[in-house]
Amino acid sequence: MRAQPVRVEPRALLVHRDHALARRAELDVADALGATFVSYHPDVQEAWAGFHCLDDHRGEPPAQLTEDHALTTLQMLGIMSTPHAVTSVPNADAKLAAQLLPDVRAIALPDAAPAVVSLVWREDTGNQLVNDLAEIASSLAPSDDEL
Numbered sequence: 001m002r003a004q005p006v007r008v009e010p011r012a013l014l015v016h017r018d019h020a021l022a023r024r025a026e027l028d029v030a031d032a033l034g035a036t037f038v039s040y041h042p043d044v045q046e047a048w049a050g051f052h053c054l055d056d057h058r059g060e061p062p063a064q065l066t067e068d069h070a071l072t073t074l075q076m077l078g079i080m081s082t083p084h085a086v087t088s089v090p091n092a093d094a095k096l097a098a099q100l101l102p103d104v105r106a107i108a109l110p111d112a113a114p115a116v117v118s119l120v121w122r123e124d125t126g127n128q129l130v131n132d133l134a135e136i137a138s139s140l141a142p143s144d145d146e147l
Contacts (some may be wrong), residue, residue: 003118004137008146011112012094016104018083026108029057037066038079038087052076052087056113080104090115116147 013032015022021035033054034143040049049055051063059128070076079085089097094106119137123129 001120002134003120003121004114004134005118005142005147006137006140007117009090009092009115009117011088011115012091013086013088013107013109014080014094014097015086015105015107015142016080016083017105019086021086022062022105022108023106026110029054029109029112030056032086032088032109033058033062034064034068035062035086036064036084038065038076038085039064039067039069041069041071042074051115052089054088054112077101077104088112116142127130 003116013021015029019035022028023030024031037053040052042140050061051064053065055061057072068075068079068080076087077100080087080097091106091108098104098106119134121134125131
């Protein structure tokens with residue numbers, strides 16, 4: 001497998017408007033670590049679930065998780081429609097979720113490690129279109145100091 005970073009994006013916390021953190025415009029990661037996070041189904045990739053739960057800042061999964069287990073992004077948003085949980089997402093996703101779900105607020109997490117959006121492909125693909133796309137992605141790559 002090969003991966004080419006394409007974009008670096010800040011992270012945000014999604015919270016229900018009735019959540020205790022919802023009145024803040026910005027949070028430090030430390031302010032969010034003790035919250036109840038959305039729980040993810042065991043079939044969800046551990047690294048993906050950990051990204052959303054800020055495990056990269058805590059060093060382990062959160063102590064408090066929802067009883068419901070999201071398997072898809074839509075299920076995660078359904079859980080977010082209640083004031084019982086939070087989740088971390090890339091800033092663009094947070095803005096979109098806040099537009100689609102009027103009860104959800106997006107709160108900036110400026111000290112969170114950013115999301116790195118990457119193109120991932122099999123090296124042995126042999127498909128020229130994939131190789132061309134990878135070349136374009138390389139031209140869009142963020143600088144090393146942005147990663």
